[in-house]
Amino acid sequence: MRALPADPAWQFVVEGGSDMRLRVEESWLTTADGSVGTRGSVEEDGVESDPLTLAAGVYNEGQSLLEVPSWATLSDAPILPVGRRVLDLRDGVLWREAIGEDSAARIDSARFACLARPGVGVLVAEVTGRRVAASMVPPTIDAAKPAPAEASTEVTEVSPRRGGNVLRAMRTTKRPAPDASVNIVVRVAVHDAASRRRPARAEIDARLEEAWHTGPAGLLVEQRRAWGQRWERADVEVVGDPELTRVIRFGLFHLMASVPGRGAAAVGARGLTGRAYSGHVFWDADVFVLPFLAATDPPAARAMLEYRIRRLAAARRAAAAEGHTGARFPWESATDGSDVTPRAGLDEHGNEVPILTGRLEEHISADVAWAAWRFAAWGGRWAFLDGAGGDLVVDPARYWSSRVRLDEKGAAHIDGVIGPDEYHEDVDDNAFTNVMASWNLYRAAELCRRQRGPDAAGEADRLEQVADHLVTGYDPTTGLYEQFAGYKHLEPLLVAPLGTVPFAADVLLGRGRVARSQLIKQADALMLHHMVPDITAAASLAPNLDFYLPRTCHGSSLSPSIHAGLLARVGRVEEARSLLELAAHIDVDDLTGTTAGGLHVANFGGIWQALIHGFAGVVVSRPDDEVLRVEPRLPGEWKELRIRLSWHGRNLELRCQPSALHVSTDRPLVVEVAGTRVQVDPPGRWVS
Amino acid sequence: MNGHGTSNESERRSVPATWKLGTPGVLLVLTGPSGEVGRWRELIGNLAAVLGLGSDFEGVPGDRGEQRWVDAVVRRAAEVPGPVLVLPHLNEPPEVENELERRLERVLAPFDASDEVSASIMPVLQLLQETGVDVAQLHVTSPESVPGMWEGIGHHARAWHTELRRRHQVGPATVEVTGGYPAAAVATRARDADLVLMCWTRTTRAERAQVVRAVLQVVDIPVLLIARS
Numbered sequence: 001m002r003a004l005p006a007d008p009a010w011q012f013v014v015e016g017g018s019d020m021r022l023r024v025e026e027s028w029l030t031t032a033d034g035s036v037g038t039r040g041s042v043e044e045d046g047v048e049s050d051p052l053t054l055a056a057g058v059y060n061e062g063q064s065l066l067e068v069p070s071w072a073t074l075s076d077a078p079i080l081p082v083g084r085r086v087l088d089l090r091d092g093v094l095w096r097e098a099i100g101e102d103s104a105a106r107i108d109s110a111r112f113a114c115l116a117r118p119g120v121g122v123l124v125a126e127v128t129g130r131r132v133a134a135s136m137v138p139p140t141i142d143a144a145k146p147a148p149a150e151a152s153t154e155v156t157e158v159s160p161r162r163g164g165n166v167l168r169a170m171r172t173t174k175r176p177a178p179d180a181s182v183n184i185v186v187r188v189a190v191h192d193a194a195s196r197r198r199p200a201r202a203e204i205d206a207r208l209e210e211a212w213h214t215g216p217a218g219l220l221v222e223q224r225r226a227w228g229q230r231w232e233r234a235d236v237e238v239v240g241d242p243e244l245t246r247v248i249r250f251g252l253f254h255l256m257a258s259v260p261g262r263g264a265a266a267v268g269a270r271g272l273t274g275r276a277y278s279g280h281v282f283w284d285a286d287v288f289v290l291p292f293l294a295a296t297d298p299p300a301a302r303a304m305l306e307y308r309i310r311r312l313a314a315a316r317r318a319a320a321a322e323g324h325t326g327a328r329f330p331w332e333s334a335t336d337g338s339d340v341t342p343r344a345g346l347d348e349h350g351n352e353v354p355i356l357t358g359r360l361e362e363h364i365s366a367d368v369a370w371a372a373w374r375f376a377a378w379g380g381r382w383a384f385l386d387g388a389g390g391d392l393v394v395d396p397a398r399y400w401s402s403r404v405r406l407d408e409k410g411a412a413h414i415d416g417v418i419g420p421d422e423y424h425e426d427v428d429d430n431a432f433t434n435v436m437a438s439w440n441l442y443r444a445a446e447l448c449r450r451q452r453g454p455d456a457a458g459e460a461d462r463l464e465q466v467a468d469h470l471v472t473g474y475d476p477t478t479g480l481y482e483q484f485a486g487y488k489h490l491e492p493l494l495v496a497p498l499g500t501v502p503f504a505a506d507v508l509l510g511r512g513r514v515a516r517s518q519l520i521k522q523a524d525a526l527m528l529h530h531m532v533p534d535i536t537a538a539a540s541l542a543p544n545l546d547f548y549l550p551r552t553c554h555g556s557s558l559s560p561s562i563h564a565g566l567l568a569r570v571g572r573v574e575e576a577r578s579l580l581e582l583a584a585h586i587d588v589d590d591l592t593g594t595t596a597g598g599l600h601v602a603n604f605g606g607i608w609q610a611l612i613h614g615f616a617g618v619v620v621s622r623p624d625d626e627v628l629r630v631e632p633r634l635p636g637e638w639k640e641l642r643i644r645l646s647w648h649g650r651n652l653e654l655r656c657q658p659s660a661l662h663v664s665t666d667r668p669l670v671v672e673v674a675g676t677r678v679q680v681d682p683p684g685r686w687v688s
Numbered sequence: 689m690n691g692h693g694t695s696n697e698s699e700r701r702s703v704p705a706t707w708k709l710g711t712p713g714v715l716l717v718l719t720g721p722s723g724e725v726g727r728w729r730e731l732i733g734n735l736a737a738v739l740g741l742g743s744d745f746e747g748v749p750g751d752r753g754e755q756r757w758v759d760a761v762v763r764r765a766a767e768v769p770g771p772v773l774v775l776p777h778l779n780e781p782p783e784v785e786n787e788l789e790r791r792l793e794r795v796l797a798p799f800d801a802s803d804e805v806s807a808s809i810m811p812v813l814q815l816l817q818e819t820g821v822d823v824a825q826l827h828v829t830s831p832e833s834v835p836g837m838w839e840g841i842g843h844h845a846r847a848w849h850t851e852l853r854r855r856h857q858v859g860p861a862t863v864e865v866t867g868g869y870p871a872a873a874v875a876t877r878a879r880d881a882d883l884v885l886m887c888w889t890r891t892t893r894a895e896r897a898q899v900v901r902a903v904l905q906v907v908d909i910p911v912l913l914i915a916r917s
Contacts, residue, residue, distance in 0.1 A: 048854070499836075593852075
């Protein structure tokens with residue numbers, strides 16, 4: 001078998017292991033196939049670690065992600081120091097070399113979650129009491145195909161009284177090497193997970209037989225092919241900064257590993273890497289994760305939207321329960337599409353405080369509509385919006401149309417909400433919520449006219465009318481969007497005199513003081529410039545960046561990447577790079593103190609968007625875009641930014657250089673660079 | 689137990705080797721100027737036995753409640769690489785003549801949630817627990833101990849609290865997380881303890897060791913100072 005990749009930009013290496021960082025490392029080293037993820041605990045781990053296996057979208061009766069014991073634990077393995085572990089990002093294989101302090105015992109292992117066969121995990125370990133070696137030697141997977149007679153099979157079912165079910169069949173062999181100095185352990189585990197049905201034993205037995213017959217070596221070949229195909233469509237390289245490239249690939253790897261390519265994909269805030277956030281689905285999925293997949297793995301993005309489509313009925317019920325029409329999506333969602341946001345939680349001191357986001361953070365409904373539109377825009381897929389996806393746009397718009405309050409002058413308001421900046425709760429006319437609602441109403445009107453014929457014209461007119469009258473908080477004299485009504489009258493605190501970002505303002509100053517100040521947790525009004533730049537006021541990005549960035553604490557992991565992209569768009573590339581680096585290190589440096597509970601997968605999506613829309617300057621807005629607009633802006637030390645993605649059915653590679661752009665494609669397209677349109681035919685050309 | 693824990697097992701069960709440098713095998717006990725140990729004699733014996741150390745006593749001049757006495761204690765303690773037990777100021781006769789001897793049954797161990805502090809106090813707390821002493825760990829949150837990227841209440845706070853406990857909890861100790869002024873929080877909880885165990889950097893500059901200085905001034909039970917390793 002092939003040795004580890006020589007290029008460190010494809011390796012995530014963890015040396016030694018630290019008592020304090022044990023669970024952080026386990027999150028980093030998760031191996032997943034989109035459907036089933038297993039944390040990177042060492043084989044002999046126990047009480048101090050979280051050797052979990054998690055299945056996407058399968059929740060327990062309390063609507064938290066169902067926890068299954070790791071299939072990769074070897075209960076009789078010798079207890080060793082953690083040793084050296086290498087996550088091979090190119091192939092999705094986790095390698096480990098551990099040597100006992102007296103060199104008398106040793107474990108060399110390799111494990112992977114089969115991307116080509118979701119739910120199948122493979123572990124090969126060589127366990128020895130005598131062997132001592134100085135360098136990392138991959139286990140001999142090729143030779144490790146045991147005869148069935150040697151194998152023992154274990155079946156595990158995790159099936160709470162209500163909730164989802166996970167059935168696992170696992171076959172293991174242990175046999176000594178010819179000289180009896182090494183025990184070779186081979187294990188293949190097959191999972192079937194379902195949120196509503198009971199997995200069929202016969203089916204999983206058949207899958208296990210097939211995987212076992214293929215053997216670890218054959219499965220590894222499949223694995224390399226499958227990951228190779230993924231990277232072929234999704235790789236990003238910053239030429240001139242291999243360390244940044246490595247961390248970006250680390251994030252993209254976990255993004256790709258967190259989302260299944262079929263069915264309905266519930267992408268929790270920590271993907272399949274840990275139990276934090278209970279596996280609940282937030283706007284993180286729709287706004288941060290989905291765009292990456294829309295451009296690199298459309299079936300996975302479609303599966304994420306299917307998750308929302310299947311919960312549309314619940315969203316309609318939620319709207320109706322409040323006396324509104326349309327659909328209101330929940331801030332936190334799990335199995336059935338009801339709102340599962342906790343009503344109370346702990347603050348930093350351990351005091352219980354009410355949580356209002358479930359009741360008030362309503363922009364999620366427009367975010368879902370945006371995700372559906374974005375999917376269509378990346379792929380040129382009117383058909384999706386003409387079909388099932390259209391309801392994801394129209395129903396939230398109907399909700400907004402009945403949710404607004406009209407004042408005596410006819411202006412429409414949305415009262416009592418929380419925007420992305422959660423420092424300020426229960427505010428009126430949050431610019432982000434209102435403008436997103438407005439955008440949603442316009443797009444829904446367009447779809448009504450497009451799909452539903454003359455009969456729907458009346459509804460389209462009504463939706464547009466509401467959009468026309470929604471207040472946005474925009475002041476043309478200053479070029480600023482006021483974050484919400486009254487924000488400009490708050491205490492004008494800036495971050496710089498108080499500390500450096502990221503900065504926990506609510507902890508330092510207290511939640512009350514922060515709520516009375518202009519300090520904000522994350523991009524709020526600026527989020528509009530990221531998501532719907534086509535309906536923000538012309539030339540308003542720069543003044544809003546100038547105003548809001550000094551007030552932004554980056555208390556959210558979703559904040560630095562968005563600002564990095566926006567700064568790049570206005571040419572402030574070195575500041576943009578600095579915030580991109582901050583975003584890239586959120587999990588690597590455990591900047592939230594919670595990476596032990598899983599990786600911030602939405603941040604990885606934010607980083608990708610900063611690179612694509614900020615540094616590469618790619619603009620994608622509609623399914624009927626006729627050209628791909630690209631306008632790179634690179635920091636000085638970057639020689640080239642290479643991006644693979646698909647747009648309107650074309651597989652592309654963009655090579656963005658400081659003063660040049662090369663586009664490779666498999667089908668003709670028109671690229672617009674700095675206002676000039678250029679025809680690009682396969683295999684590609686320099687366009688500037 | 690995972691590989692890390694077991695590999696450290698022997699280290700956890702003995703005091704750090706550095707303690708034996710300079711003052712081999714000695715627990716330095718700092719008292720008020722009179723050298724009176726009062727009702728703490730049995731506790732000192734308990735503690736020295738647990739740590740496997742003998743004990744030396746030194747009186748530190750100064751008046752009750754004076755900053756000068758605290759400064760002198762801090763300066764002297766900083767000279768010692770090993771553990772230093774500071775008795776509450778007893779330059780005045782005990783108010784209760786025949787007050788019962790205090791034994792070592794309950795220890796309060798504040799920690800700042802840094803890896804270094806927890807690694808330093810963990811072996812001592814484990815030794816204490818092995819002899820049946822109840823340990824209560826206390827973390828008083830601060831902007832330094834809460835991550836700058838703080839998502840706020842709810843899931844983030846829960847995940848952070850969970851991990852904080854998993855990283856820093858020693859054996860069956862209780863772990864309390866609270867806000868406010870650290871010395872005040874320690875003083876309040878110290879009413880239910882026989883000993884406060886604190887880790888410090890042995891830095892005597894006025895702006896350092898603020899919490900240690902404040903605690904020495906306000907608590908009325910012995911304080912064991914452990915140097916950060």
